[in-house]
Amino acid sequence: MTENVKNTAPKILELIKASKNILLHCHIFPDCDSIGSALAMKLALEQFGKKATLIRGDSSIPEVFARLPGAAEIVPKNFFEIDRSQFDLFLILDSGSLDRISQVKGVDEIFFPETMKTVNIDHHVSNLNYARDINLVVTEYPSTTLILFDLFKEWGIKLTHDIALNLFMGSYTDTGGFRFATTTPETFSAAAELVRNAPDFSDFLFTMDNSRSQQELLFQGAALGSIETFLGGFLAVASVSAVRLREIGVTELSINGGMVANIIKSAVGWDIGVCITELAPGNIKVSFRTRDAKKYDLAKITESLGGGGHKAAAGVVLKGVSLDDAKKKIVAAVEEYVKIIKASR
Template structure:
């Protein structure tokens, strides 16, 4: 059963499934961002408030510490999808993930027959893989869809819920800069800010949470730049060997791709980090999403995202990933010419 927007009917069907469930699973998608964490934590607080037993797992990736000030962050279990027993759950709420690859990319996912699965997301619908799906690409963030569901359910939006939704929308729109941020989104933000008036404290913590290692990571990443397609595409690529040599962990890749995107003339900025042998994470940003839809590039690589910002995790060596990436860009955007 698929719905393309929040209506009284779609909201009721989802709420009925929640009410019938006793033990509910939530998760974060690979390389979780503000919308993944915010929407999931908001739902976590709602479910706990109505007396449900809830388990929230981190999934494939390490937790994004720049979001550690969000209420409920410490409740996230440091387990991945295959370290839990799915048979213990009767409902799996899948937020901000529109395909099985956005649940986990480590193994094949098989749901137990008795497990009810529901997707709530604002990424493009990639086909039915759950019992119920609610996807709406005109929504600025999954947090916006969750807010609308709470409104339909007449749920009390507490300060803990409000700030998680606020930060999710703020983060996924690049600080209210990216489409489809519109008057509806600002209307919701206005209401959330009244419930949690100290929202600026959370924004400050999110944007000023760097550790010294992250600054050194940024320096290393910016020192590895190479330009392609007549300087239209700029790539920062860091090998695991280089990270280990400099005693660094992989940090927030989106910070690097955002910096690259900010340069006039560099239309696509990409950061690739080899996080394990034969496993690379990619973050992509563009200045011109109408001309360069990054979600299509990411999807071709097994990832996902939006036209403006997207990412992927690829099980190949760094040289192989770069080669595949350049080939994919050339295939989708032949007007760019040769790399």
């Protein structure tokens, strides 16, 4: 536990104890760390006899997380569909910026009434410390659920099965199944205590790993079957046309180009994997992944095409071009980037 968490824990608890009606949310496109944190917090607040309302936010809850303990009580409303004046405390979890709370309206529309205290608890490096009362941003933690694990300890929360399972699932997923470099000995210690209290964790992992849609696999099959290599072989590109999408009956919901690029870059020698999907003629979504983020900064490539992202994962949407022209543009952009990094070495 960091000093920051230890010192801030009683201050947050003070605000909780002084509140009557607490608001919680899931961030847009919620992952298991967002949902697990919010559900665990709601259950912990109930141990103090506090009433908490957990809103779904902008996006639907992925079906695979709908079985998490307490998920049935998530209120299907976004931030603008609730009466904010009813709440005296908003515990904002796993959200680096205000636009993680909602994007239904502009960020300027996201304001908090004077009577609503705000606390921001998060682990993202990019966090903007936007809360009015307390910002507990601890980037040493691999997940928000693990921050809560330590806070709950300080608060004397009983680690029930339901709290433990929610905390475990968020911690497991945000560490990529304890594989990411963010995983520490403390992560495993916490995980050990969590699974001691939630011995059925493997049922939930099985459900999560086996909840894919058939369409998602059909899309992957079409994409992986189309792989071409360029620039001497280190760049591997999959591409799926709008016509092909229609043939196999795949709709936008089942398209995960990032996942395909991820699979491509898992092959030795294919240092950069790209998946190009023609959602509709003239509307092309491109995902980049690399197995060597020390050598390549993919954001530099996608930025040159008008997109963005991170070193190891980036993307761009290309408008008004054919699939073939998109492919040529992408290969040219990678070639240009490689020339630049070679020259700078």
